[in-house]
Amino acid sequence: MTPVRVGIIGGGIVGPVAAILLKQQGYDPVIFERNDTRSEAGIGLGIQRNGLLVLQRIPGLVESLAGHTLDYFHFYSTLAEDSGVLGQLDGPKRRREQTGVGTIGIRRSVLQLALISAAERAGVEIRWGHHLNTLEQTEDGVTLSFANGARETVSFVVGCDGLHSDTRKALFGEERADYTGLTQTGGFAPMPEQYRGTSTAISVFGDGLPVDETTMSWAVTAREPEAKETWRAMDDAAAEDFKRASPVAQWDHGAGELVRNGVNVTKYGLYDRPELPTWHKGRVVLIGDAAHPTSPHLGQGANQAFEDAGALADLLAAHAPAAEPTTTAALEAAFQELEAARIPRTTFLVKRAREQGETRVVHGVPACVERNEFYRKLLADEALMRQWFAA
Structure with missing residues (x-):
């Protein structure tokens, strides 16, 4: 048949x-x-346990992915009036140790190439x-x-x-x-020294996501006028303007270093349907x-x-x-x-x-302190975390 x-x-x-x-x-x-042809667009992705369980149904795929294990998630505040660590999570590490499946960070373009190659090996025609x-x-x-x-x-x-x-x-x-009022600007940068040799993703109300042993992808969310989603990297002049003007470039906890050293910088609006x-x-x-x-x-x-x-x-x-x-x-x-x-x-x-x-993109000291307290409470309560994220 x-x-x-x-x-x-x-x-x-x-x-x-x-x-x-x-x-x-x-x-x-x-x-x-x-x-x-396949796209080089996009920055980093975190493939979490639920996604990896599906990818494991493709023989040999997960083992071949050139990603980076993410065992820990650290959250920081750079607000002068309320700075420091908001919370540290080791849930991905515990799930990896208990079940053999955790979370990995990977470049989107690397993941797409791996998936396209796996489809071709399986005999899938691509037009x-x-x-x-x-x-x-x-x-x-x-x-x-x-x-x-x-x-x-x-x-x-x-x-x-x-x-x-x-x-x-x-x-x-x-x-x-519908434009949500938020943009993301992101790229790749050498991993800050303080995170080398670790399996840690950071959130400084921007994000740092390891995608290999020496590189992090990063993204900054901002509330600003609409930016169309072209997924094309900025030209060099626009990227340098962003890195020079962005307040995030002065943040600590490694966030500013990532932005200042960013390459393949892309900006896009976030939309709802x-x-x-x-x-x-x-x-x-x-x-x-x-x-x-x-x-x-x-x-x-x-x-x-x-x-x-x-x-x-x-x-x-x-x-x-x-x-x-x-x-x-x-x-x-x-x-x-x-x-x-x-x-x-x-x-x-x-x-x-x-x-x-x-919640993340708020302005003014009282609103930022309120946000920080929300995250401290959330990150300290694993049951609340599971409820919040439906994990």
């Missing part, structure tokens, strides 16, 4: 994972990516330069039309194409992407940021996308096995069960991430 053809829209972080998991079940997935224009559904398939004139008919479609999802637009029409009551229509389903875009302040964007991919693969195995004719009714049963399981969790975490961003 000819394998069931599946269209995966988006070859960033989650698309290759979804494709590999479906390939393992006997489907014939093909990835359609709008870019002409670069395919920007989705429209999709037309029939009783037994979906015809995809692309900006380059190509057309392809598949059995069903998984939209993994991020915040500016063309799949989402094709299903539900144009939507406004309306919450979707459903992620699918007929034979097409959305996962990851296409379904539930999130700000980065919990570090759960990629991890929740991986959870989506794992859950979708499991539900398709139960409702629409690759060896059987794939009916719309079977697909919708899988998609509806996916939504029932995933929408409550992702909605909670999207809201928490937004709250984290708003």
